[in-house]
Amino acid sequence: MRLTKLLLLAFILLLQACSATGPVSLAHVRDFADASTKLAAYGELSNRFRDTYQREAPYLTPSADRIARESDAKRKAAHADFVASQKALALYMQTLAALAGEGTYDLTAQLDELGAGLQANTSSGLEQRHITAYTGLTRLLTRVIASSYQNRSVETMVRDGDEHVQVLLDGMQTLLRLYAKTHENEKRTVLGLFEVELPLSTKPQDRMLVTLARVHYMSKVNEYRLIDRRFDLAREGLEKIAAGHKTLRSRLETLRGDEVRDFLRNLVRDLRVVRDGLNQS
Amino acid sequence: MDNALSTPADIEALANQFTAAADAIHARAREDKSGDSAAVRALFDEELILRQYANAMLADAAGHVVAGLATSQAALVALTEDAAAKMARIGRIADGLMLAARMAALAGAVASGNPAAILKTGESLYHHVRP
Numbered sequence: 108m109r110l111t112k113l114l115l116l117a118f119i120l121l122l123q124a125c126s127a128t129g130p131v132s133l134a135h136v137r138d139f140a141d142a143s144t145k146l147a148a149y150g151e152l153s154n155r156f157r158d159t160y161q162r163e164a165p166y167l168t169p170s171a172d173r174i175a176r177e178s179d180a181k182r183k184a185a186h187a188d189f190v191a192s193q194k195a196l197a198l199y200m201q202t203l204a205a206l207a208g209e210g211t212y213d214l215t216a217q218l219d220e221l222g223a224g225l226q227a228n229t230s231s232g233l234e235q236r237h238i239t240a241y242t243g244l245t246r247l248l249t250r251v252i253a254s255s256y257q258n259r260s261v262e263t264m265v266r267d268g269d270e271h272v273q274v275l276l277d278g279m280q281t282l283l284r285l286y287a288k289t290h291e292n293e294k295r296t297v298l299g300l301f302e303v304e305l306p307l308s309t310k311p312q313d314r315m316l317v318t319l320a321r322v323h324y325m326s327k328v329n330e331y332r333l334i335d336r337r338f339d340l341a342r343e344g345l346e347k348i349a350a351g352h353k354t355l356r357s358r359l360e361t362l363r364g365d366e367v368r369d370f371l372r373n374l375v376r377d378l379r380v381v382r383d384g385l386n387q388s
Numbered sequence: 389m390d391n392a393l394s395t396p397a398d399i400e401a402l403a404n405q406f407t408a409a410a411d412a413i414h415a416r417a418r419e420d421k422s423g424d425s426a427a428v429r430a431l432f433d434e435e436l437i438l439r440q441y442a443n444a445m446l447a448d449a450a451g452h453v454v455a456g457l458a459t460s461q462a463a464l465v466a467l468t469e470d471a472a473a474k475m476a477r478i479g480r481i482a483d484g485l486m487l488a489a490r491m492a493a494l495a496g497a498v499a500s501g502n503p504a505a506i507l508k509t510g511e512s513l514y515h516h517v518r519p
């Protein structure tokens with residue numbers, strides 16, 4: 108009977124799907140891709156880098172200001188490129204998450220509707236049990252095919268993407284370091300002015316100015332401390348993403364025991380349902 | 389000096405030297421016990437200029453680094469587009485299945501001659517085609 112032959116085909120496809128390049132743990136892929144939010148700190152610090160001149164201008168002498176303006180132009184010109192790297196990486200990670208998504212390749216809803224459509228046609232001579240078997244089997248086969256298609260798509264993306272992900276992250280780490288050094292120079296310019304001028308402002312009429320300056324100095328010190336922490340977090344975030352993708356890449360060849368076992372169990376159960384439905388008379 | 393600053397690492401190294409010089413001047417200015425305010429201020433002004441040179445080098449280096457990322461960035465974008473196309477294909481298959489299902493249901497309803505069923509399935513097909 109044709110339907111039993113289709114059952115056999117389902118088994119064969121199932122075995123092939125499992126013995127081919129083993130399935131990536133899709134949950135792991137989704138977890139990794141959710142980490143794309145860690146890129147936000149890099150973006151904020153890129154913006155801060157671009158706006159350096161705005162913050163330091165009040166503290167500069169005219170000759171220092173001249174050089175500062177040139178740097179300002181350079182930073183502004185390159186800013187779009189700094190951010191583009193982050194965007195490309197974030198988009199890649201989010202697409203990977205979608206590709207590995209639970210619902211992405213799930214066609215069961217559509218197949219159930221197809222089955223319902225067929226049922227409305229029982230006047231054509233098809234018995235109910237044939238229709239049930241047909242939809243059940245189609246759903247099964249689609250799941251097997253779709254799941255191996257999904258696994259292969261995810262694997263392709265991770266395998267082909269790893270080298271570029273690492274290059275991009277490496278470049279972003281370098282940029283963070285350059286931002287940090289610029290930040291240091293800005294910090295020492297601003298704080299340095301007060302460290303030089305405060306000891307020299309000892310006259311009684313300087314008192315109000317000195318007080319204002321001290322308050323401003325302290326608020327700047329706090330601001331810079333927070334930014335230093337931001338740099339540490341940004342660097343750690345990028346390191347985590349690099350390590351995470353490297354792990355995904357190395358896991359491509361590993362069979363995830365529990366997932367395959369559950370998959371097999373569900374498929375066998377569904378095949379039994381189909382067979383039992385066929386055997387009813 | 390044209391080949392000496394060819395890599396971002398070289399440019400960064402030069403920036404480090406400017407920064408180190410500025411730090412040294414700052415230390416000198418703070419230690420000053422002479423009370424000569426004009427001299428101290430002059431030293432600080434020099435320090436400012438050195439720091440600005442350093443930042444200029446750092447901005448240059450950053451521009452070079454980012455230029456080197458263009459290839460990998462493009463490759464990643466291409467991979468992402470491929471994946472999106474795959475998902476769109478599955479989406480189209482799903483849509484196709486849905487359409488086939490509803491058309492089959494309509495055919496069945498018409499064959500059965502049940503007006504209520506015809507209307508109901510016709511409506512759902514209409515809405516599927518024109519969301």
